[in-house]
Amino acid sequence: MVCGDMAEERIYREVQDYYSKELKKTEDLKTNACLTVTKPLPAFVRDALQCVHEEVSAKYYGCGLVVPECLEDCWILDLGSGSGRDCYMLSQLVGENGHITGVDMTEGQVEVAKKHINYHMNKFGYKKPNVNFIHGYMEKLDEAGLKVESYDLVISNCVINLSPDKRAVLHEAYQMLKTGGEMYFSDVYASCDLPEDIRKHRVLWGECLAGALWWKDLYKIAKEVGFQTPRLVTASRITLANKELESVVGNCQFVSATFRLFKIPKDSTAQQCKVIYKGGITGHEKELEFDVNYKFKQGEVVDVDEETANILQNSRFSTKFLIHPIEKTQPTLEGCHLGKQEQKLGDPFRFVEQMETKVTTKTPSGCCGSKGCC
Numbered sequence: 001m002v003c004g005d006m007a008e009e010r011i012y013r014e015v016q017d018y019y020s021k022e023l024k025k026t027e028d029l030k031t032n033a034c035l036t037v038t039k040p041l042p043a044f045v046r047d048a049l050q051c052v053h054e055e056v057s058a059k060y061y062g063c064g065l066v067v068p069e070c071l072e073d074c075w076i077l078d079l080g081s082g083s084g085r086d087c088y089m090l091s092q093l094v095g096e097n098g099h100i101t102g103v104d105m106t107e108g109q110v111e112v113a114k115k116h117i118n119y120h121m122n123k124f125g126y127k128k129p130n131v132n133f134i135h136g137y138m139e140k141l142d143e144a145g146l147k148v149e150s151y152d153l154v155i156s157n158c159v160i161n162l163s164p165d166k167r168a169v170l171h172e173a174y175q176m177l178k179t180g181g182e183m184y185f186s187d188v189y190a191s192c193d194l195p196e197d198i199r200k201h202r203v204l205w206g207e208c209l210a211g212a213l214w215w216k217d218l219y220k221i222a223k224e225v226g227f228q229t230p231r232l233v234t235a236s237r238i239t240l241a242n243k244e245l246e247s248v249v250g251n252c253q254f255v256s257a258t259f260r261l262f263k264i265p266k267d268s269t270a271q272q273c274k275v276i277y278k279g280g281i282t283g284h285e286k287e288l289e290f291d292v293n294y295k296f297k298q299g300e301v302v303d304v305d306e307e308t309a310n311i312l313q314n315s316r317f318s319t320k321f322l323i324h325p326i327e328k329t330q331p332t333l334e335g336c337h338l339g340k341q342e343q344k345l346g347d348p349f350r351f352v353e354q355m356e357t358k359v360t361t362k363t364p365s366g367c368c369g370s371k372g373c374c
């Protein structure tokens, strides 16, 4: 057990029971929280998923798509890897020289994942496995035998909400990342700080709802543990689709959202830059949708703020961009969001509302139009 606190111990035990005894397959879920799909899957991801063993796919309980760009040769850690669906999908995308480690605290899930290692390695034509699965707690990754600063990416799909100690999870993820690394994860977020009666609901917790972070707390915790400002990639509304549980949550709303958090050298400084995406990232050859605020078309000049410039310069994306600092005297695109943090979209609920009403922050002309920076 990772923590002495009785309430936390109960949560770990109940979640383990939920994912070993109560749920046997995806159809056993009682709400649609773990089933949200935001966009059609890109063909290369669909192909990779089709190669995953059916027993592994049948026990998939994720709420988003954790496929960051630029994966070749990357070392990836999956927190709460479950039966291993995302690990086996990513095993193909990183290639034989990359590696995926899955960590999960539910023994039954880890067993299913391990059982199919040879099947997948044969299918992918790999000489030696590029995946391994560890039974352990994501709040104590050192106890699980993992080495600090050894991963390019940490991913997680619908898991952090289940932890009674989210700060410990983000702190551990930060420790495990190499400098320049990224945490890219999908999870469930609440529109408010959830009241005690919801938090104590066993089924709602198991269904990834009762433990959901108020989205604003993610920004707070991420900053505290050392990450740059979270970047919202996408979000979609969770409707529950269960009348009884809907009446328990009342007016609290939930979204499934994907964020990316970067670990950038502490002493790095950056200034506003003009950047050009060189293209060539698998599956994103012509256009790279970095987050909801920045879309980079191959060959197009885009003005980016200090933090984005810092991330592009100090991460695995550095070789994919031409980056030129903007001289102080040089004019920037007038009226743009450049450097104005408050205008950046970071609230997943606002993003979902914009999608629903088909009103986006982008306009056909003006600063965020065809020549724009947004």
Ligand SMILES: C[S@@+](CC[C@H](N)C(=O)[O-])C[C@H]1O[C@@H](n2cnc3c(N)ncnc32)[C@H](O)[C@@H]1O
Binding pocket: 015, 016, 019, 034, 059, 060, 061, 062, 063, 079, 080, 081, 082, 083, 084, 085, 086, 103, 104, 105, 106, 109, 136, 137, 138, 139, 156, 157, 158, 159, 162, 163, 208
């Ligand atoms: C909703 S499922 C998602 C599983 C997997 N990511 C997927 O997409 O199928 C949550 C998983 O997280 C695991 N989990 C929950 N809390 C954990 C913790 N503190 N440490 C490690 N694994 C945990 C559970 O055992 C379960 O397998």
